[in-house]
Amino acid sequence: MLEVKNLHKVYDGHGRRVTAVGDLTFSVPEGQFACVVGPSGCGKTTLLRVLAGLLPATSGEVRVQDAPVTAPPPGLAVVFQEYGRSLFPWLRVRENVELPLKAQGMARAERRKLAADALAAVALSDADSAYPWQLSGGMQQRVAIARAIAFQPKVLLMDEPFAAVDAQTRADLEDLVRSVWQRLGVTLLFVTHDIDEAVYLGQRVIVLSASPTTVAEDLTVDLPADRDQLTTRSDPRFTELRSQVYARIRKVKAPASEGAPA
Amino acid sequence: MRILWRILLAIGLPVVLVAGWWFDSAGSEDFYQPALSTIVDAFGRTWTWEMFQEQVFPSLWRLLAGYFLAVLLGVALGALIGLSRSSRQVLEPVLEFLRAFPPPVLVPIAILLAGIGDRTKILVIVFGCVWPVLLNTIEGVRARDEVLSDTCRTYRITGLLRLRHLVLRAASPQIVTGARQALPLAIILMVISEMMAANEGLGFTVLQFQRGFQIPEMWSGVLLLGLIGIVLSLLFRLAERSLLGWYHGQRAGQREF
Amino acid sequence: MVSVAARRPRVTGRRYRSVTLGALGLIGFGLVLEVAPRIGVVPIDFAPPTSQILVTLVEQLDQGSFWTALLRTLTTWASGLAIAVVAGAVIGVLLGSLPILRAATATTIEFLRPIPSVALIPLVIVLYGTTPRSTITLVVYAAFWQMLIQVMHGVADVDPVALDTARSFRLGPWAKVRYVVWPSALPYVMTGLRLAAAVALILTITGELVIGSPGLGKEIDTAQQSNEVRTVYALILVTGVLGVLINLVIRRGERALLSWHPANRAEKGAA
Numbered sequence: 001m002l003e004v005k006n007l008h009k010v011y012d013g014h015g016r017r018v019t020a021v022g023d024l025t026f027s028v029p030e031g032q033f034a035c036v037v038g039p040s041g042c043g044k045t046t047l048l049r050v051l052a053g054l055l056p057a058t059s060g061e062v063r064v065q066d067a068p069v070t071a072p073p074p075g076l077a078v079v080f081q082e083y084g085r086s087l088f089p090w091l092r093v094r095e096n097v098e099l100p101l102k103a104q105g106m107a108r109a110e111r112r113k114l115a116a117d118a119l120a121a122v123a124l125s126d127a128d129s130a131y132p133w134q135l136s137g138g139m140q141q142r143v144a145i146a147r148a149i150a151f152q153p154k155v156l157l158m159d160e161p162f163a164a165v166d167a168q169t170r171a172d173l174e175d176l177v178r179s180v181w182q183r184l185g186v187t188l189l190f191v192t193h194d195i196d197e198a199v200y201l202g203q204r205v206i207v208l209s210a211s212p213t214t215v216a217e218d219l220t221v222d223l224p225a226d227r228d229q230l231t232t233r234s235d236p237r238f239t240e241l242r243s244q245v246y247a248r249i250r251k252v253k254a255p256a257s258e259g260a261p262a
Numbered sequence: 263m264r265i266l267w268r269i270l271l272a273i274g275l276p277v278v279l280v281a282g283w284w285f286d287s288a289g290s291e292d293f294y295q296p297a298l299s300t301i302v303d304a305f306g307r308t309w310t311w312e313m314f315q316e317q318v319f320p321s322l323w324r325l326l327a328g329y330f331l332a333v334l335l336g337v338a339l340g341a342l343i344g345l346s347r348s349s350r351q352v353l354e355p356v357l358e359f360l361r362a363f364p365p366p367v368l369v370p371i372a373i374l375l376a377g378i379g380d381r382t383k384i385l386v387i388v389f390g391c392v393w394p395v396l397l398n399t400i401e402g403v404r405a406r407d408e409v410l411s412d413t414c415r416t417y418r419i420t421g422l423l424r425l426r427h428l429v430l431r432a433a434s435p436q437i438v439t440g441a442r443q444a445l446p447l448a449i450i451l452m453v454i455s456e457m458m459a460a461n462e463g464l465g466f467t468v469l470q471f472q473r474g475f476q477i478p479e480m481w482s483g484v485l486l487l488g489l490i491g492i493v494l495s496l497l498f499r500l501a502e503r504s505l506l507g508w509y510h511g512q513r514a515g516q517r518e519f
Numbered sequence: 520m521v522s523v524a525a526r527r528p529r530v531t532g533r534r535y536r537s538v539t540l541g542a543l544g545l546i547g548f549g550l551v552l553e554v555a556p557r558i559g560v561v562p563i564d565f566a567p568p569t570s571q572i573l574v575t576l577v578e579q580l581d582q583g584s585f586w587t588a589l590l591r592t593l594t595t596w597a598s599g600l601a602i603a604v605v606a607g608a609v610i611g612v613l614l615g616s617l618p619i620l621r622a623a624t625a626t627t628i629e630f631l632r633p634i635p636s637v638a639l640i641p642l643v644i645v646l647y648g649t650t651p652r653s654t655i656t657l658v659v660y661a662a663f664w665q666m667l668i669q670v671m672h673g674v675a676d677v678d679p680v681a682l683d684t685a686r687s688f689r690l691g692p693w694a695k696v697r698y699v700v701w702p703s704a705l706p707y708v709m710t711g712l713r714l715a716a717a718v719a720l721i722l723t724i725t726g727e728l729v730i731g732s733p734g735l736g737k738e739i740d741t742a743q744q745s746n747e748v749r750t751v752y753a754l755i756l757v758t759g760v761l762g763v764l765i766n767l768v769i770r771r772g773e774r775a776l777l778s779w780h781p782a783n784r785a786e787k788g789a790a
Contacts, residue, residue: 054412071415078416085409090431090508099427100417133512151417275627294645351537352544359545362762366725366736367755370743374565374751446635450725453637457729458740465637472641480641487638495633 001187002028002051002155007060009046020046022212024060028204033181033188035198037245038208038216039253044191047208048159051189052078064155077153081160083141087132094119094128097147118150119143121183122176138169142176149180156186160193171229174201178227195249199223199242200232207245209252216252219244296478301485304478309486321452321464322490324380328387329448333441336392340399340437341429350400361397365390365447366454373459383455383463390451391444398440402433435509438502445498449491464490567749575749576756585738589757592723592734595651599658600719604712606659607666611711614667615674615704628667636661636722640729651733654726661722662715669714673707674700709773716765724758735761 007024010017020043028034038044049055050062053072064073080086087096097115106114119125122142132140141161148156158177162170178201181188192198198205199221207217221241223232232238284298309318343349368386376382406428414420414428430437456465468483503510549569556563567575579585614621636657643653677700685699727736735754742750 052412052416054415072418074418076416078412080409080412082409085407086413088410088427088431089512090434091427099423100419103417103419103423131508131511133508133515147417271622272626275623276630279627348540351540352547354544355541356544356548359548359759359763362766363755363759364721364724364762366721366728367739367758369728370739370751371755373743374746374748375562446633449635450637450721453635453640454725454729457637457640468638468641472644477645480645484638484642488634491633491635491638492630495629 001030001032001065002189003061003063003066004047004051005061005063007047007050007062008058009043009050009055010058019212021050022209023214024208026206026215026218028187028189030187031185032204033178033190033202034204034206035190035192035202036206036208037192037195037198037249038213039210039249040193042208042210042252043213044193044208045159047213048078048157048189048191052076052157073155075154077148077151077156079141079144079148079156079158079161081163083137083144083161083164084132086144087140087147089131089133092129092131093124093135093143096132096143097150100147100151114150114152115146118146121149121180122146136169138165138173141165141173145173145176145180149184152184153186156181156188158188158190160191162197163193170197175227175229177201195242195245196233199238199245200227200229205241205245207248207252217245217248294477296481300478301481305482305485308479308482317462317467318464318486320380320462321456324383324463325387325448325452328384328452329391329444331384332388332391332444332448333395335388336395336440336444337399337430337437339392340396340440341403341425341433343396344400344403344433345429350404357393357397357400361393365393365451368451369455369458372455378459378461382459383452386455387448387451391448394443394447395437395440398436398443399433402436402440403429405436406432435506438506442498442502445494446491449494453487565748567752571749572752572756576753579750579753579757588733588735588738591651592727592736592761595654595726595732595734596658596719596723599655599723600662600716602655603659603662603715603719604666607663607711607715608670608708611667611670612674615671616700618675621671621675628664632664632668637725637729640726643726644730649731653730654723654732654734657726658719658722662719665714665718666711669707669711670704673704673711676707677703706773706777709769709777713766713769713773716769717762720758720762720765 004027005025007021008019009021010019024047036044036047046055050057051064051069053064053069053076056070062069064076067073088099091099094112094115097118098111101111101114116125116128119128122145124139124142124146127135127139127143132143135143144161161177162173165173174197177188177190190198190201202221205217205219205221206215207219208214209216219241223235223237223241280298287295287297288299290297290300343353368390372382372386372389376385410428410432414424419428452463453465456463457469460466464483464487468480468487471477471480471483553569555561556566556568614624639657639660640653643656647653647656681699681703682695685695690698723734724736724739726732727734728740731737731740735758739751739754739758742748742754
């Protein structure tokens, strides 16, 4: 579904060359929930933007649904970290969710239904005629998620979506994302800096190294499919996995192993 | 009780000022500064319905026509220029140069080029008022939020929908600022062009009163001009509130920190 | 760690491009103005080509009357502006620091502010004739509001957190003003000054044009009435240059005084 081969991205500007991504290769099969973690500045966001077609790669190949990515691919939705800035403040919640569908030329009745269903899936049916800025941060992010759901994508990319949200709300949103994923069967790539979140949510955790970024480790999360904030997080296997990821990140942060894969 | 206090605060000072003027000027012998009562009296006598129809409405119509044309032109051009970085870079110095000219100088030029007439006056207002709108639109369109822009790209919101939402509505607070700056300019230009190059209209009439030494009538004209300024400003505020309700709501929410 | 290869700044490359494009724009514009009258797009008698305007301008510079008029305009502008700025600043600080005063004067300000100063033209003519004093009155009236609003907002909008911090460090009232209020309000004060200066120029020219008080505006009017077309344009060009210069000087001052300030200066309620 998602294929990244020897992705290399260099930023050229202000007199400096910054290698955001060194040499990245991995692929995500259809329907998988994969999390991407890494030290800060390791190009996680760059990777996501290239996958989303928002940024061209310097070299290497990126394919979504078997087609090379040159522009935002169809059937792919993105949930950004800055929910406040990704929702249109002059549109009501319902209209925000419907807008991409409107752009597709969908008929009003169908739009309404999809939007209503999506808002129900994120438990925001009551807020559909509010304006985004009237809602709390967590609720705004849920609107963004609802928008992605209504879009009926095959691939969902999420860029540290809960980084700007408080811890308790984050727990609710994490469970929401998992239930949405299970319901829709989308291929989900979830970028985060929170190791616990990555292990809790994903079927697989891809650990990136510091710049020049490569894949430092690729773990399968063999926790049960039914995850719960309390029980899963106190599961010894969870602790094992998370320590493994943490240790790996510690290693790739240290200068001695710069760029050295597992 | 609070409401009473609020009302008192709101009208207290104006009432005091007006009353002060009234009593201070009562029985005034000064030819040039008649009593307020005389002025009010003259107001009623002068600005009859016919007077309104003959002199005031044509002026207002020219003012509004010029103003709205300027806004339309300014927004359309501003959006075009703002969207293209190269046009911005090419045109920015030229526009900065042009906007530095004090708008009143347009009147002599207009008189030279087009003589005295309705069309001239509207043209003057358009050419004077387009600048704040144009420049503010360019600025507003340019400073698009990146995240919003990325959202539109990923969700493939393009074309007219994109123009309407991402470009224009996002820039609307800035555009409205431009329109707000242009309004007093429009009034100034209307009055000047009527005082310098007209044989009818509100500005012309008031100046004629001055020349004919009809002083109370002149004062009443000044008052009327002032009132028009106030009313137009109020109407603008109302329009702004409905257009930018979302913007004020959003900023109020952000301030809560 | 990020691998960085230092290189000669590419910034000049981008800047270079925008400067060249801008220069091209100006040149192109000048060319259009030069050519259009000659090919008859605009009547050459009433819209002379740039070269002729520039020649006339140079001739003007030779004439004593031009310099007298220019000086007059500048004096009128400066005196009107000075009065407006001082009054606006003083009253603005008063109103900005005392919410009760602000509330009491809010409606009065909202009523007086939108009154166009040009409405006062017939008034000042009867009161002060065609002396510069008439024009100065207009200038003061218009520029005062610009200054007042900005200063008022600047003082009122001082960050309450900063004030609390000052209080917890037990800064006296004077120290508070010096270290918290003044720097916080300064951007607004500069914006107010800039807006007031621009409005002052507009009203100065307006007064000279319409009332006939001595200055560039009057010269323009006289030239227009005697159909000295090129002089009209040449003088107008001078007013444009004046506008640019005033703006530049103030922006320079702004940048020098505010080099430390984050570029977050909104023009509060700029009218």
